[in-house]
Amino acid sequence: APSLPAASSSLAPAPIPSTSLPIYPPAHYLSHPPPTFQLPHHLTSFSYSPSRDLLLDPSNKDDALVWYCEPRVGSDLHRGFGEAVWRDGGVDEGLDALVDTLSAWAARDATGQADDVLCKVSVITWRGMMTKLMLAVYEAENAAMGRRVDGWEMNAMVLDGCLYLEESNPPSKLAAKAASESSNALASYYGYSFESFCTTSSPTPTTSLSSASAAAEEFSVPNTNVQWCSVVKTSLGEFRTIVGGEVDCVRPGADKERIETRDFVELKTNLVIQSQRDEVNFERHKLLKHYVQSFLLGVPTITVGFRTRAGLLSGLQSFNTLDIPRLVRGKPHAWDPSACLASARSLLAFIHSTISSHPSTLASPSSSEDCPIFRLTFDPSSPTGPTVRLRQLNAEE
Numbered sequence: 001a002p003s004l005p006a007a008s009s010s011l012a013p014a015p016i017p018s019t020s021l022p023i024y025p026p027a028h029y030l031s032h033p034p035p036t037f038q039l040p041h042h043l044t045s046f047s048y049s050p051s052r053d054l055l056l057d058p059s060n061k062d063d064a065l066v067w068y069c070e071p072r073v074g075s076d077l078h079r080g081f082g083e084a085v086w087r088d089g090g091v092d093e094g095l096d097a098l099v100d101t102l103s104a105w106a107a108r109d110a111t112g113q114a115d116d117v118l119c120k121v122s123v124i125t126w127r128g129m130m131t132k133l134m135l136a137v138y139e140a141e142n143a144a145m146g147r148r149v150d151g152w153e154m155n156a157m158v159l160d161g162c163l164y165l166e167e168s169n170p171p172s173k174l175a176a177k178a179a180s181e182s183s184n185a186l187a188s189y190y191g192y193s194f195e196s197f198c199t200t201s202s203p204t205p206t207t208s209l210s211s212a213s214a215a216a217e218e219f220s221v222p223n224t225n226v227q228w229c230s231v232v233k234t235s236l237g238e239f240r241t242i243v244g245g246e247v248d249c250v251r252p253g254a255d256k257e258r259i260e261t262r263d264f265v266e267l268k269t270n271l272v273i274q275s276q277r278d279e280v281n282f283e284r285h286k287l288l289k290h291y292v293q294s295f296l297l298g299v300p301t302i303t304v305g306f307r308t309r310a311g312l313l314s315g316l317q318s319f320n321t322l323d324i325p326r327l328v329r330g331k332p333h334a335w336d337p338s339a340c341l342a343s344a345r346s347l348l349a350f351i352h353s354t355i356s357s358h359p360s361t362l363a364s365p366s367s368s369e370d371c372p373i374f375r376l377t378f379d380p381s382s383p384t385g386p387t388v389r390l391r392q393l394n395a396e397e
């Protein structure tokens with residue numbers, strides 16, 4: 001029989017891909033230059049209505065867009081607590097809103113730009129999922145230092161070469177989430193109420209006789225169904241990504257017809273900082289999370305409202321997102337965004353290549369119904385060290 005040419009070794013079955021990836025201490029990721037991160041570019045947007053209807057037509061996709069207006073220090077964030085409308089946290093929305101928005105955007109685009117972006121994209125997900133990937137390295141470090149750290153779970157699939165990542169919400173987890181939300185209802189209400197005090201649905205600042213009455217006028221009782229979300233394209237290393245995320249408001253005067261990421265403003269609330277220990281915690285944990293979350297969507301400004309325990313607004317501080325790493329550099333509790341970028345890139349590479357080369361993905365036709373789903377689990381306190389695991393789900397899961 002004729003012997004096979006040497007080149008046929010490339011036809012040998014691929015080695016069984018590894019199904020778990022250790023998360024190393026931050027320093028491990030700092031021995032090479034960080035991967036590039038492309039400045040996020042706003043592609044399109046959508047809104048959720050007060051009854052959680054998805055609005056994605058040109059006529060209503062920006063219905064939930066609001067503009068920043070400075071709140072009055074001393075405002076009572078407890079105001080309206082009893083009347084607030086809370087989103088039903090038991091509904092698992094998956095990636096539907098993002099995927100539907102992208103389809104509608106591509107369908108009305110006559111230039112071919114949308115198709116061009118979509119055919120090159122290798123990751124589509126919510127910003128919140130990218131935040132989790134970027135923070136895993138420091139969550140692992142927190143766990144190693146004995147702090148209590150929650151892991152996370154996501155579902156993943158690769159369809160036509162594009163990785164889709166969504167939060168995994170098994171019923172047990174939804175119940176735990178609902179319980180923690182109701183026990184933290186007041187603290188999270190202060191966050192929503194702060195958003196209401198800081199925003200107005202008119203694009204130009206209203207001039208009024210007294211700033212106190214202007215601030216009072218801007219308050220409307222929060223309905224957590226209402227959200228405005230931006231969909232951006234960016235890239236991390238070799239991965240072109242499309243990311244959707246909630247944007248709290250845009251800067252005063254921003255033009256609704258020409259929204260760019262440089263207009264975006266993120267709002268946060270925090271208990272007033274009263275001790276050295278509070279300050280270290282704020283810089284080590286809160287600023288890291290705020291930085292990563294806003295960086296991923298290209299949000300340039302983060303405005304923090306400091307509040308008392310009783311919910312009175314006691315002060316405001318705005319941060320330029322890109323300046324935040326410099327504020328903590330050189331301190332004993334410093335963190336380095338390069339470790340986040342490098343570890344998130346290696347996580348994406350692991351997830352993308354493991355799923356793409358998996359026999360069941362290779363065997364599946366190009367339709368989302370039959371595409372195999374994988375479960376991604378991050379266990380920061382695993383006895384064998386912090387690890388991200390990937391396994392294929394059964395049809396029943």
Ligand code: 0WD
Binds near residue numbers: 089127224244268293
């Ligand atoms: O964990 C997530 N990323 C989830 C996102 C869980 C459940 C739902 N979603 C939805 C959001 O409601 C939105 O429609 O995905 C879309 C995009 O969200 P994102 O920007 O990716 O979410 P993330 O960056 O995690 O959080 C941004 C804001 C939060 O503001 P703060 O200032 O706390 O980070 O989205 C809101 C919240 O206001 N948010 C939620 N709203 C309702 N239900 C939820 C939730 N479970 N999680 C975050």
Ligand code: CA
Binds near residue numbers: 248266267268
């Ligand atoms: Ca916020």
